[in-house]
Amino acid sequence: MAGLIGVVAIFVLNGTWPKIDHNIGLILVVFSVVSFGSAIFSVIIARGHLRTTTRLRQAAAEHGFRFIRNLDGPGFQGLLFREGTRVRATDLVDARASSTPFLAGSVTGQYANDSSTPRVVAASFTMIPLPNSVPNIVLIANGIGTLRQAGLSLAGRQKLSLEGDFDRHFTLYSPEGYERDALYIFAPDLMQLLIDTTAGCDVEFVDNAMYVYSAPGRYRDGAAIKNLVRVAERVQDKLRRQTTRYSDERSVGFTDTGSSAAGALTVAAPDIAAAPRTVSPEDHAAGAGKVGADGQRLRTKTTVLQKLVTAATTLLLTVAVIYTVINYLPTLLNR
């Protein structure tokens, strides 16, 4: 484009078209067309995004939810938030203060930074708060899901097989030593519900929230938000029943409720009439009443492919440097 403007400027100033080599002229035209096309494409994308933002803002207002346009580097604890850099959440519909609490939106970030193939990944996500903290459990959808695209890989020894055809839809990872806890939480009816509502998505349970990651652009308008409210209602009801009574006796400050089984998992008796439980800063810092340290976060790892690519790239670079030094250094020194 700049070249074309230069040519026109010369014509205006001199009154004659400058003599341009045929090939250079062709390159100028191609560059101009590409630049112009990119500009038009960017405008179309921006307009589309603006329309989505407006629609979501309206939908959020209709439901009485909060709308957040942009959130750079949020402190959410899901894998896509804690493992990436330059993480940005956009078009957030925040219903956490409503009777059906959830937070939904888009997330982009740079992942697999410690590998030779860092990548920028965009995804949609929904976060549904849980009544209780649970171990970090991840369900990776079979196929190339969002977490796989982001290059996030979990250590294989944490893989757990579940009954029925659940394994056909998801691969479940739970921290070592927390297999029984995962089985307690993932009762068959919750497994079926997740297959029905989140098939094709990656799902993560971490602290006191469930995250669902899916392809970008899942929440574009009011209809999607309405549908999300309906699904969240259905899932929350089941999640509440399944996790309210969960507690981990390996956690700091755990108090035995008398229903402890022989193993690590304990089902706490619900205390409906009890006053709100207070937490001291010390207990809060130690994660009291939550999950034991080993269960709080799954171990992530670099995949074999990433390791191979990293090793191959390093090897190639080393060979290239040695080759250059051997072949060209003497010539340069002799000049």
Added chain:
Amino acid sequence: MPSATELAQKFTEPDGFKKLFGFGGGGRAKKAHELFTTADASGVTPAYTLDVRTHEGCLYYIKAISTRGDLDEATLSELTNAAQSVPLGTMRYEGMMAATLPESMASESEASDIYGLSRLNDGIFVFPLSIMSKKGDAANAAWAEKGGEHFVLPLEDKAIAKKF
């Protein structure tokens, strides 16, 4: 490291804040001591960590103190949700700009996003803290209330352990 009660006792003495602020902080220490001892209410309280993020080898916290006893789980959860929704850039900026005792929380509008999460009527102060290293925390914070104004000062563990 001294406990919150021991620290509160030390700050009632003229040398307490002087030790903390060190050389060149004499004027500020004098103001802080005067405020701390003449305030309607003041003290040193253990702080809750609502959120902590790491960036380029530095730690950025959003912390809270309750001047009226321990917080309940629901309030903590609400405050944590709010803290996690604060952008990292805001945490970094407000961590640098936040006014600390003897300046009142209201005096520095540049830190209003995080201070705005406070529930001052319920005795809950929310404040940012930046630590320019990979390790560090502030387990306690000094606070004061005077004439309807609120004051807070995060007490970095490293500085407290070194100076007291």
